[in-house]
Amino acid sequence: MDQLRWILLGLGALIIIGVYVHGSWQTIREKGWPQWRRKSAEDSDRIEPDALYGDDGIVGEVRVTRLDDTEFEPAPEPEPEPEPDWELDLGLDDEPQPDLEPAPAADPVFEGEEKVIVLTVMAPKGVQYAGDALAEVAEDCGLRLTEQGVFRRGIDTDAGTVAAYTIANILEPGTFEQARLAEQMTPGVVMIMQLPGPFDGPSTFEQMLATARTIVERLGGQLLDGRRCDLNAQSIEHMREELLEYRRRSQLADRRSS
Template identity: 50%
Template sequence: MDELRWTLLILGALIVAGVYGYSRLQDWRKDGTPWKRSSQRREPFANEAEPDLSGPDPLLDDPEDNDIVGPARVVSATEEPESVVPAGEPEISATDDASVEATESEPEVAGDQVAHSAGGDKVVVLTVMAPKGTRFSAQDLVRVLQSSGLRLTEQGVLRRGLDTGQGTVALFTAANIVEPGTFDPDSLETATTPGIALIMQLPGPFDGLATFEQMLTTAQRTAEQLGGVVLDGRRCDLTTQSIEHIREELLEYRRRAHLASRRGA
C-alpha cells in the first residue's frame, strides 16, 4: 500500500513538472530565451537626452499658440469682458444687430391686407361692396351687422366687442366706406353706401387668427344677405389663396409675439 502511494505521488510530481516545463517552452518560443530578453529590457526613451528645465517653455513661446491664447491679464470685478469674435467671422455691431432684429420682427406685407408699423402693429382689412351701380341701405347694413354681434357706437361705427378686466375692447370694427367712415343713427332709414370696411388691429388682448375668422364670417354673411361681394383691403377679389396668405401672416405674427413675450419674461 505504501509503495502504491509513493508511486502516485511521484507520477503527480512528474505531471506537474511536465506541464510547467511545457508552458515555459512555449514562452521561450514566443519571446526568446531569458538570457536574450534581459539585454533588450530597457526603459523607453533611454537614449533621449533629458530636457533642459531651466530654459523657456516651448508651449508659451510658440507663435502659433499666441494667436489663440493671448497674454494673461488681471480683470477687475467691475470691468466688462471684451467680446471675442472667432477668426473668419465678421463682427456684428450694435446697429447691425438692431437691424437684424427689426427684419425678423417684420414679416413681408401683402398689399394693404396685413399692414403694420415699426411698432409691431398689424391691420387686417376686408371690404363688403354692393354690386356695381348699386348701393346698400344703411339701415339694412346695420341690421345685418347687429345680428352678427356688432353694436353701433356713439361714434357712428359698428364694433364687435370683447369684455376684459380692463373693460370692453374692439375685436374688429365695421366702418362706412364713404368719408368720414361713420353712420348717422338719425338718418339710417334714408342713408345709403357703396360698401363697408371691416378692420382688425393688432396687437390686442385676443388671438388675431381667431378674430380674423369671425370677421371673415361676418363679411361673407353680410354679402350673402345683401347681395354684395367680399373684397380685400385694396378692393380686389378675395380669393382662397389671399385668405390663406392672411392666415399665414397672422400665424407668423402670433409666433413672433410669443417669442417677444418670452424674451420680456
C-alpha cells in the first residue's frame, strides 16, 4: 500500500509540472520572453518625433508617454516672504481730515455782453420786393422808416427812442430812400435785434419773428437765419433758449452789482 501511494503522488506531481510547463510555453509563444515584452512596452510608451507628422506636415494622432514617478520630482513650493516689520506712517490718524466738498460752479461774469439776433427774409426766386410794398407791411407791424433809411420798431425811454429791432435792405448800403420807395427794389431784407437794451429779449424776438412771417405771408418768399440757412423749428427753439440764458445771466449780474 505504501508503494502504491508514492507512485500516485509521483504521477500527480508529474501531471502538475507538465501543465505548468505547457502553459508557460504557450505564453512564450504568444507574447515572447518577459524581458522582450518589457522593452516592447517601454518603446510603445515613447512618442517618436517623426510619428507626430504625416506626409503632408499635419499633426497626427498623439500618444501619451508614461513617465516613472522617479524621473521628475515636483518643484519645492516657494517659501513666503517675511512681512516687513515697518509701517508707512502718513499721519492720517494724527488729526481728523476735513470732508471734501465740490467747488460751486462758477457762473460767467456778465458785464454788458452784447448779443445779436439776425433773421433774413428773401423774395421768391426770380422776384424782388418793391420798397413801397415792404414799407406798407412794416408799418402795419409797428415799424417806421427812419432818417437813417431803415425800418425801426422803437421803444420810448427817458433817453429817447431806442430800436427794439430794425429791418434793413439786404443790398448795400442797407438803406431805403423815402422818395424812391415805389421804384426801389430788393431781393430781401435783414432783421436785426441787438442786446442789451431797455426791453425783454425773448418777447422782442417773438415780435420780430412775427413780422418776418407776415412779410412772407403777404409778399411771398422764404424765412432764413442770419447765415441764410432755412429757419426751421429747431433753429427757432435754439434762439429762444439762447435769449432766455442771456436774460438769466443779465439778471444775475444786476443782483451782484446792486
